[in-house]
Amino acid sequence: MKATVTYVCSNCGAKASQMLGRCPVCGEWGTMVEEVIQTGAPAKGVRQRSGSVVQKLQDVSVTEDQRLDMHCSELNRVLGGGLVPGSLVLLGGEPGIGKSTLALQVLMQLQSAVTLYASGEESVKQIKLRSERINGNPENLYIVAETSLEKILEHAKSLKPEVVVVDSIQTIGTEAIEATIGSLSQVRECAARILQFAKETNTPFIIVGHITKEGSLAGPKVLEHIVDTVLQFEGDQHYMYRVLRAQKNRFGSTSEIGIFEMQQDGLREVTNPSELLLSSNRDGLSGISIAVAVEGVRPLLIEVQALTSSAAYGTPQRSSTGFDSRRLNMLLAVLEKRIGFKLLTKDVFLNIAGGLKVNDPAIDLAVLVAVLSSSMDIALPTDCCMTGEVGLAGEIRPVNRIDQRIGEARKLGFSRILIPAGQKYQPAKGIQVIEVARVTDAVRLLFKQSN
Numbered sequence: 001m002k003a004t005v006t007y008v009c010s011n012c013g014a015k016a017s018q019m020l021g022r023c024p025v026c027g028e029w030g031t032m033v034e035e036v037i038q039t040g041a042p043a044k045g046v047r048q049r050s051g052s053v054v055q056k057l058q059d060v061s062v063t064e065d066q067r068l069d070m071h072c073s074e075l076n077r078v079l080g081g082g083l084v085p086g087s088l089v090l091l092g093g094e095p096g097i098g099k100s101t102l103a104l105q106v107l108m109q110l111q112s113a114v115t116l117y118a119s120g121e122e123s124v125k126q127i128k129l130r131s132e133r134i135n136g137n138p139e140n141l142y143i144v145a146e147t148s149l150e151k152i153l154e155h156a157k158s159l160k161p162e163v164v165v166v167d168s169i170q171t172i173g174t175e176a177i178e179a180t181i182g183s184l185s186q187v188r189e190c191a192a193r194i195l196q197f198a199k200e201t202n203t204p205f206i207i208v209g210h211i212t213k214e215g216s217l218a219g220p221k222v223l224e225h226i227v228d229t230v231l232q233f234e235g236d237q238h239y240m241y242r243v244l245r246a247q248k249n250r251f252g253s254t255s256e257i258g259i260f261e262m263q264q265d266g267l268r269e270v271t272n273p274s275e276l277l278l279s280s281n282r283d284g285l286s287g288i289s290i291a292v293a294v295e296g297v298r299p300l301l302i303e304v305q306a307l308t309s310s311a312a313y314g315t316p317q318r319s320s321t322g323f324d325s326r327r328l329n330m331l332l333a334v335l336e337k338r339i340g341f342k343l344l345t346k347d348v349f350l351n352i353a354g355g356l357k358v359n360d361p362a363i364d365l366a367v368l369v370a371v372l373s374s375s376m377d378i379a380l381p382t383d384c385c386m387t388g389e390v391g392l393a394g395e396i397r398p399v400n401r402i403d404q405r406i407g408e409a410r411k412l413g414f415s416r417i418l419i420p421a422g423q424k425y426q427p428a429k430g431i432q433v434i435e436v437a438r439v440t441d442a443v444r445l446l447f448k449q450s451n
């Protein structure tokens with residue numbers, strides 16, 4: 001056997017014959033890692049499945065596989081209605097965000113089912129300590145501290161669990177190849193073997209993978225096409241909210257999110273996010289506006305906070321947490337061009353309260369209004385929330401699920417909501433729906449000053 005060395009980008013999987021500082025394909029810096037390939041070894045991934053048969057598509061019966069209820073409505077929702085037998089789920093996220101807690105807690109909640117939690121990171125004592133923080137006393141949860149993939153699969157074979165968690169993919173290795181544990185080839189090979197085992201035995205696996213902020217740690221990115229489902233666990237470590245997002249799902253929609261709260265005794269499902277995300281004493285504070293966003297299919301009321309101040313140094317700062325900073329810059333340009341508001345010499349800070357990251361462009365209007373409110377130091381009326389995407393011409397563009405948004409605003413006691421003009425909606429009792437066509441209309445309405 002001969003070993004050759006190639007260099008692989010841990011971000012996109014591109015190969016190069018020499019070490020490069022920057023990946024020529026995806027353009028990321030410092031992501032190339034060395035990979036040793038054993039030539040002469042049987043080609044990986046080309047394993048013959050015995051007895052495959054060709055059949056007509058119309059002859060394949062379509063009885064939906066029975067999904068496994070995870071006893072956690074937020075997780076079930078993100079998975080698309082439960083865990084599909086034989087599927088491979090990658091649970092990714094930054095270190096310390098709560099992946100191990102989530103995985104262990106979910107297994108603990110599966111009371112009657114036999115489950116296996118294999119950890120390459122913690123000893124059984126440490127797992128026990130963690131489980132003691134989380135309430136529950138599962139009878140059929142088996143744990144093992146193991147870094148050898150072969151051993152883990154052996155245990156799974158004899159135990160026949162209904163779900164297996166492998167925590168984490170970067171800390172286990174297979175004896176089949178020589179690469180070090182955590183290297184790209186180990187991670188990829190282990191995942192491929194787990195996949196094969198999962199499909200053959202119809203056992204679902206949840207594999208945990210660490211991703212750093214830069215996405216540079218070997219692994220998860222190159223695994224995305226191997227696994228069936230990629231779940232991303234995100235949030236700010238300093239806040240208690242965690243969002244579980246499906247980035248890829250062969251068995252469901254990717255627009256769903258699950259919201260959790262990290263507490264002393266583990267993660268708690270958040271079923272009424274809007275109530276928690278709004279602070280109760282906003283009266284008289286400038287720079288705060290309330291947006292109605294939709295994440296997945298769920299409407300959420302979100303508090304947008306902005307602060308503008310005179311720039312102390314030459315170049316003004318633009319900083320944003322939980323909102324795309326390029327989009328913030330675009331909105332500031334609209335503000336300047338369409339409303340004539342000069343922010344050139346001002347620092348602008350934007351924050352989505354609660355540490356959430358919001359992707360819905362319908363919060364544009366609230367962002368813009370919050371910046372204006374802080375800049376003029378005029379508080380917004382507290383009974384009014386808003387939804388609408390802002391276009392470059394200063395027009396307010398339609399948003400999806402308008403009735404749900406209005407309904408959520410009404411439920412949380414708002415008496416007025418601004419929505420994009422011309423959008424069809426069902427009038428609801430108890431809330432006044434105000435259509436606005438341009439940002440100038442919204443500003444005039446909210447600030448009642450001559451602009």
Ligand code: TYD
Nearest residue numbers: 095096097098099100101133263264265266
């Ligand atoms: P952990 O699940 O170890 O994160 P990961 O596996 O993603 O690296 O949990 C991280 C944090 O969660 C840790 O700082 C402690 C905190 N935590 C709680 O607040 N409450 C709990 O009940 C548990 C188990 C952990």
Ligand code: MG
Nearest residue numbers: 099100121167
């Ligand atoms: Mg962990």
